[in-house]
Amino acid sequence: MLTEAQVTQFQNQGFLVVDDVIPAPVLDAVRAEYSDLLDKLYESWQTEGRVPDGTDMDFWDKLSASYAAGCDWFQPMDISLPGGEIDAHCPMHFGPAIFDLVVQSRLLDIVECLLGPEITSNPIQHVRIKPPSPQLAADEVRAHITSTDWHQDRGVGHEDADTTDMVTAWVAITDGTVENGCLQVVPGIDDGLLPHCPQVQTAIAPAHLDTSSAVPLPVNAGGVVLFHPLVSHASLPNRSDRFRWSFDLRYNVTGQPTGRDHFPSFAARSRAAPETELRDWRVWRDVWFAARDRLAAKSHIPIHRWDADSPVCA
Numbered sequence: 001m002l003t004e005a006q007v008t009q010f011q012n013q014g015f016l017v018v019d020d021v022i023p024a025p026v027l028d029a030v031r032a033e034y035s036d037l038l039d040k041l042y043e044s045w046q047t048e049g050r051v052p053d054g055t056d057m058d059f060w061d062k063l064s065a066s067y068a069a070g071c072d073w074f075q076p077m078d079i080s081l082p083g084g085e086i087d088a089h090c091p092m093h094f095g096p097a098i099f100d101l102v103v104q105s106r107l108l109d110i111v112e113c114l115l116g117p118e119i120t121s122n123p124i125q126h127v128r129i130k131p132p133s134p135q136l137a138a139d140e141v142r143a144h145i146t147s148t149d150w151h152q153d154r155g156v157g158h159e160d161a162d163t164t165d166m167v168t169a170w171v172a173i174t175d176g177t178v179e180n181g182c183l184q185v186v187p188g189i190d191d192g193l194l195p196h197c198p199q200v201q202t203a204i205a206p207a208h209l210d211t212s213s214a215v216p217l218p219v220n221a222g223g224v225v226l227f228h229p230l231v232s233h234a235s236l237p238n239r240s241d242r243f244r245w246s247f248d249l250r251y252n253v254t255g256q257p258t259g260r261d262h263f264p265s266f267a268a269r270s271r272a273a274p275e276t277e278l279r280d281w282r283v284w285r286d287v288w289f290a291a292r293d294r295l296a297a298k299s300h301i302p303i304h305r306w307d308a309d310s311p312v313c314a
């Protein structure tokens with residue numbers, strides 16, 4: 001639950017940091033689920049002779065070794081389809097522990113204070129496990145791996161969701177610190193959607209944002225940063241010697257466009273019709289894999305609306 005002061009802060013500033021939201025056992029279960037997943041990925045890469053022997057390696061060692069070997073763990077660990085062409089074999093991860101996080105009652109209680117009691121789990125959601133900067137490949141540009149450029153979350157969905165009541169919940173799995181690349185924000189809800197450009201990442205067009213008032217948003221593991229979809233934010237680079245791990249989840253008022261309606265969403269909470277809430281992680285997994293099959297057979301649907309040739313992007 002949020003206090004009135006916290007709700008007011010969110011409404012005025014467009015963001016809010018809340019400590020100690022996710023219970024430790026829920027976090028630990030997510031860590032264990034991802035560790036099992038990486039063990040399996042690593043084993044298959046080792047069998048293919050692509051990575052060194054992992055016998056004495058922990059989770060972080062395996063992430064480092066596979067990244068250095070050019071083996072991609074991001075997409076197999078992500079809780080979404082990619083924005084690019086969708087392949088019928090594209091890996092994703094949906095399991096019981098990450099589902100428990102997405103529908104965590106303490107998290108939904110907070111979201112309910114901001115959106116009301118009819119809450120849909122929005123499909124714009126990602127895992128971000130970010131290596132220390134020196135480990136990054138020189139050509140690494142992915143916002144899920146390296147630092148994230150300035151953007152508004154409204155800008156990463158389709159136009160039909162421009163008036164959707166939505167909130168981003170950025171959940172820290174490791175502590176997020178200034179050193180390891182926590183988020184930063186320009187406080188205040190912008191009047192509207194700023195122009196974005198599909199350059200290295202989809203980011204606010206050059207000279208359309210003054211970042212001089214930007215503030216970093218450190219938060220401990222288990223804490224959550226909440227964002228209004230029109231607040232401008234980015235992440236700092238990871239200058240520490242450890243990985244930084246977060247999930248960004250989004251929720252919107254049920255019945256409104258999600259901004260990626262070709263991806264699956266589900267009722268996470270409904271006070272009016274509790275029987276419509278999704279409670280089984282296997283159904284969640286199955287709808288995503290069914291969406292993959294359906295989308296792989298169709299022509300590509302771009303996830304962003306922005307045009308690199310637009311004059312603001314010059």
Ligand SMILES: O=C(O)CCC(=O)C(=O)O
Nearest residue numbers: 128148153168170235248
């Ligand atoms: O974690 C990051 O680097 C960026 C996250 C973000 O932009 C978001 O949660 O909306």
Ligand SMILES: [Fe+2]
Nearest residue numbers: 151152153233
């Ligand atoms: Fe964002």
